[in-house]
Amino acid sequence: MKGLHRIQWFSIFLLASCLTACQVKRPKVVISDAKMENVLYDYHIAKAMGEEVPYTDGYKRVLYIESVFKKHGITQAEFDSSMVWFTRNPEVLTKIYEKVNARLKAERDVVNHLIAIRDNKPKESLPGDSIDVWAWQRIYQLTGMPMDNKITFVLPSDTNFKDRDTLRWNVRFRFHNGAPDSLYAPVMAMQIVYKDSIISDIQKVYKSGMETVSLFADTLGEIREIRGYIYYPAAQATRTLLTDRISLMRYHATDTLSFAKNDSIQKDSVKTEKIEPQKLKKEELKPVEEKINDNPRRRDAARPRPSSEPTLKKLDNPEHVQFRKDNP
Incomplete structure (x- = not known):
């Protein structure tokens, strides 16, 4: 029985030894995963910057890379030896590059958006009848001090915006140390710029909570x-303001209302007929008075009214009239 227990313990020890031997041993000189992620992030940005410099300024490529090593306090040799170990352990390197690629993609999207605003060539928003088109961060803190008392945005339209869209800007306000009085209350304003017009709305915020500015126009x-x-x-700088849950919702009109524009009427859509001149008969050339005399009804209509017939009396208020009979 004791021999059986010894064999079991020996088997467990042997299995543990095998598992320990199978684990990857990381040398102390290898850069940690978290630090390597930051190094690779800056390294690839520096490489991209170096590719943009002219051929005559090729030395700048080396300076960009050296600035990355200097920033993180490592040498070229430490970076190279660490990369050798990481390439021999691809499962570790793959996880690091997944994080690096996510950060680079987010940074690229921000840069592309800023370039689009500068060149008025925005990246297209998502299509749909109800879409959040807010393209910036969702939370800000304002202190009321200069350079820290305003949030502004300018969002150019794209092909997914329609003529009769509704834009609704939602912001949650949270005051610290109590809400300010009416004189120092924050102001929230939005404008929609159309081809020839601008509509806007502005409101003051006096308490914590969700606030909304909504704008739309049917005919602009x-x-x-x-x-x-x-x-x-x-x-006072002690009265800080936190704004969060920011969204800018775009809603397409879902009804069938349509408006005719001045330039939408084509000449081909108007039918015209050529009218030939007609010869008038001799009877039609009679003067008007003779025609009245020839027609007994017209003759009676042309006679003056007797004084006993009702007449209209003009009142001071032209909207009302009154019938009366004049005395004979």
Whole structure:
């Protein structure tokens, strides 16, 4: 029985030894996963910047890479030796590059959006009847001090915007140390710029909670851009304001209302007929008085009314009339 127990313990020890031997041993000189993620993130940005420099300024490519190593406190040799170990352990390197690629994609989207605003060539928003087109961060903190008292945005339209869209800007306000009085209450405003017109709305916020500015127009046509801002003129820096849950919802009109534009009527759609001149008969050339005399009904109508017939009396208020009989 004791021999059986010894064999079992020996088997467990042998299995544990095998598992330990199978684990990957990381040398102390290898950069940690978290630090390697930051290094690779900056490294690839530096490589991309180096590819944009002219051929005559090729030395700048080396300077970009050296600045990354200097930033993270490592040498070229430490980076190279660490990469050798990571390439021999692809499962570890793959997890690191998944995080690096996600960060690079997010950074690329932000840069592309800023370039689009500068060049007025925005990246298209998502299609749909109810879409959040807010393209910036969802939370801001304002102190009321200069350079930290305003949030502004300008969103150019794209092909997914329609003429009769409704834009609804939602922001939750949260005051710390109590809401300010009416003089220093934050202001929330939004504008929609159309081809030839601008509509806007502005409101003050006096308490914590969700606030909404909603704008739409039926007949103003093409939307050019949407603008908005939050201004917090606080007198004391201790009264901080937190804005979060920010969204800018775009709703397409779902009815069948349509409007005819001036340039939508084509000449071909108007039917015209050529009218030939007609010869008038001799009887039709008689003067009007003779025609009245020839027609007994017209003759009676042309006679003056007797004084006993009712006449209209003009009142001071032209909207009302009154019938009366004049005395003979």
